[in-house]
Amino acid sequence: MLLAADIGNSSISFGLFDEDGTLRHKSKVSAEKTRTADEYAVLVGGLLKLHGVSTQDVTDCVLSSVVPTLTRNLRFALRMLFGVQALEVGPGIRTGLNIRIESQAELGADLVANAVAALSLFSPPVVVVDVGTATTFTVLDGNGTLEGAVIAPGLRMSMDALSAGASELPDVSLVPPKRLIGKNSRESMNIGVLYGHAFLIDGFLDRFRGALRTQTLTAVATGGLAETVLPFCRAPMTHCPDLTLRGLYLLWKRNRCPSADAAGAKNA
Numbered sequence: 016m017l018l019a020a021d022i023g024n025s026s027i028s029f030g031l032f033d034e035d036g037t038l039r040h041k042s043k044v045s046a047e048k049t050r051t052a053d054e055y056a057v058l059v060g061g062l063l064k065l066h067g068v069s070t071q072d073v074t075d076c077v078l079s080s081v082v083p084t085l086t087r088n089l090r091f092a093l094r095m096l097f098g099v100q101a102l103e104v105g106p107g108i109r110t111g112l113n114i115r116i117e118s119q120a121e122l123g124a125d126l127v128a129n130a131v132a133a134l135s136l137f138s139p140p141v142v143v144v145d146v147g148t149a150t151t152f153t154v155l156d157g158n159g160t161l162e163g164a165v166i167a168p169g170l171r172m173s174m175d176a177l178s179a180g181a182s183e184l185p186d187v188s189l190v191p192p193k194r195l196i197g198k199n200s201r202e203s204m205n206i207g208v209l210y211g212h213a214f215l216i217d218g219f220l221d222r223f224r225g226a227l228r229t230q231t232l233t234a235v236a237t238g239g240l241a242e243t244v245l246p247f248c249r250a251p252m253t254h255c256p257d258l259t260l261r262g263l264y265l266l267w268k269r270n271r272c273p274s275a276d277a278a279g280a281k282n283a
Contacts, residue, residue, distance in 0.1 A: 019263035022080035024148040030260035040066040055092035076101035077267040079124035113160045128262030137233045146238035213247035220250045
């Protein structure tokens, strides 16, 4: 089996894939920068045991990360557990993408994985909206070229900044509002952040259609907070919660098994 790991700013997602691309199990843990490699080894081993999987069942690993301080410890943890060197998404690996940005080294590994998975599922032009700690837009034109990305503050980040910057406003949990006009501070803040984020997503998707000169743009939503904001968006989007993990599987397939047709992964 293949273990795919996606390290984000807030959490680490794990997926266990069969050779044919079937996603068997997935888990998510908080991303703690203070954890050692030994602690991550114990944590990952415990997750496998929870799903009834032996460490001997895992024959390879693929890793993407936007948190360099965590990458080293998780890489060592995976090597201790499985005795393999994880494939890391970054400059020099085979992606199959035509990337048209100034510095490919600055392109987040998760955005690469998202783009690869999206092109395996949908005809371009495609925009991937990843709603997490930050909300990112990965833009692929009609030829499937990765034209670039947009990075905006995420939902939780926006709420925290609002509470921290305005002394009269409380700390508030993200709760779906029941109406558009708030009747108290907490409700008003939730409306502002959630609807404001939905307007941001809708607005960017509309502008991307103009920039790409198309009306057939496909929008794909993923990320841990996508389900929170999607009900408030008007733009049609396909929700693919496992998009990044599936992109990691495809990248592993292209680099470990170059002759295989990675686009034919099951259940993608």
